[in-house]
Amino acid sequence: MxxxxxxxxxxxxxxxxxxxxxxxxxxxxxxxxxxxxxxxxxxxxxxxxxxxxxxxxxxxxxxxxxxxxxxxxxxxxxxxxxxxxxxxxxxxxxxxxxxxxxxxxxxxxxxxxxxxxxxxxxxxxxxxxxxxxxxxxxxxxxxxxxxxxxxxxxxxxxxxxxxxxxxxxxxxxxxxxxxxxxxxxxxAIQKLNNATAPTFNYVNHKGGTTKLEDFKGKYVYIDVWATWCGPCRREIPFLQKVEEKYHGKNIEFVSISIDVQKDFEKWTKFVSEKQLGGTQLFADNDWNSDFVKNLNITGIPRFILIDPNGKIVNADAERPSSPKLQEVFDKLLN
Structure with missing residues (x-):
């Protein structure tokens, strides 16, 4: 805070x-x-x-x-x-x-x-x-x-x-x-825990579109961010280290950009230049995207943890920079 x-x-x-x-x-x-x-x-x-x-x-x-x-x-x-x-x-x-x-x-x-x-x-x-x-x-x-x-x-x-x-x-x-x-x-966010996560179907940086259901059977750790967001960018190195540590485990790391549509190319270039890992998606309507509104996201970065059955474990999960996040992952994935 x-x-x-x-x-x-x-x-x-x-x-x-x-x-x-x-x-x-x-x-x-x-x-x-x-x-x-x-x-x-x-x-x-x-x-x-x-x-x-x-x-x-x-x-x-x-x-x-x-x-x-x-x-x-x-x-x-x-x-x-x-x-x-x-x-x-x-x-x-x-x-x-x-x-x-x-x-x-x-x-x-x-x-x-x-x-x-x-x-x-x-x-x-x-x-x-x-x-x-x-x-x-x-x-x-x-x-x-x-x-x-x-x-x-x-x-x-x-x-x-x-x-x-x-x-x-x-x-x-x-x-x-x-x-x-x-x-x-x-x-209000706490009340979302244990509920079925809202779905999405967004453009994937690697091509095509990706929806939440594509990750069924895996835990999904979602980062809602934007290229203009300083605190979001500061979390990137920590996120990359966490991704590396849990590579091969039953968890998918998904980043959803809420940049405005006119900054799509800026997002594409940023992801490529920074060699961002995980699944990189671009929301369809920035802050007004259904996924964002349904999760009461009014500030970023915001992290969401979803279980293999599509239930929300934590609608406001720990950030990658927090040691507590890895404690959570160790309990769920080991």
Whole structure:
């Protein structure tokens, strides 16, 4: 659930404007194990307002203008984090990109607000999704009510920037709504387990079409993804390793792209260039494909495990990057 709601919160909560004059900030960093050579500072609409080059030692220092004091996004090409920037801020960031969120520490003017944001992300990460979904409705309501009250009380007693506090309170409310939506959708998905899986009949990268019934007698592990989806692409190396480990076992690995129809050739090229294994399929109507709608898929990547008789074992299965997935496979296939 890492950062599941943060970008949405930034988008919805950018409601404060303080005139048309420009504001200047100084931002510098020391980044160990950098993911790239450029840092992007983005606004609440995901528009890049500044590109900053990093030297070979992972160090940069830059001065740039922002239109208003607000929340922004720091993006290194792989990972992202929130920033709060205000006229006169002089921030210094120190971090290890291999331990991205956990290692972020700010010093300088504006560090209190931004360290608060960094710690908030870690707290969100620690909220294990499976534990949330295990709660009944009363328990979940109490948990979210307590969470909102605790965070708002802390902000009221803090000495943080007033504008920051106002925006962050809006973020907290949006975060709670996001958790409520996640909880409701997850409960609905749970009800799909043990039901007969919806079928599909999609174009196969190797030619012709393939339907779910073609895999009868085998377990089927389905990856619903898209070429434009960063988290989906990050799962690919893990998926390839899992495919290799269970090659020859009674399981089929199927990837269903929900790219839009106009990107069919892009998908074809991507599958070929990345030498993706398993069965590579292209859904007939992206998000509106029956298979996608019937499984309540509103976010990707999404993984589904189906048994040899076509029953859903888990409509929201573990990702390939999770060690728990192989534990599940070992129990089913050995």
């Amino acid at each position: 890492k950062k599941l709601f943060l970008i949405a919160l930034i988008t919805f909560c950018s409601i404060y404007s303080f005139g048309q004059s420009k504001n200047v900030v100084i931002f510098q960093a020391e980044i160990a194990n950098k993911n790239g050579d450029v840092i992007y500072i983005k606004d609440t609409k995901n528009k890049t307002i500044k590109e900053i080059k990093i030297n070979n030692k992972g160090v940069f220092k830059d001065t740039f203008e922002i239109e208003k004091e607000d929340f922004y996004i720091f993006f290194d090409g792989v990972e992202y984090t929130q920033l709060f920037l205000k006229n006169g801020y002089n921030l210094k960031l120190k971090m290890d990109a291999k331990k991205f969120d956990e290692s972020i520490v700010y010093t300088g003017k504006g560090s209190k607000e931004n360290n608060y944001l960094a710690q908030s992300v870690i707290k969100e990460v620690q909220m294990a999704p499976e534990k949330l979904v295990a709660l009944n409705e009363d328990e979940f309501k109490k948990m979210t009510d307590d969470k909102k009250l605790t965070e708002e009380t802390f902000l009221d007693k803090s000495n943080l920037d007033k504008t920051f506090v106002e925006i962050q309170k809006k973020n907290i409310s949006m975060n709670i709504k996001g958790l409520q939506r996640y909880y409701t959708e997850s409960k």
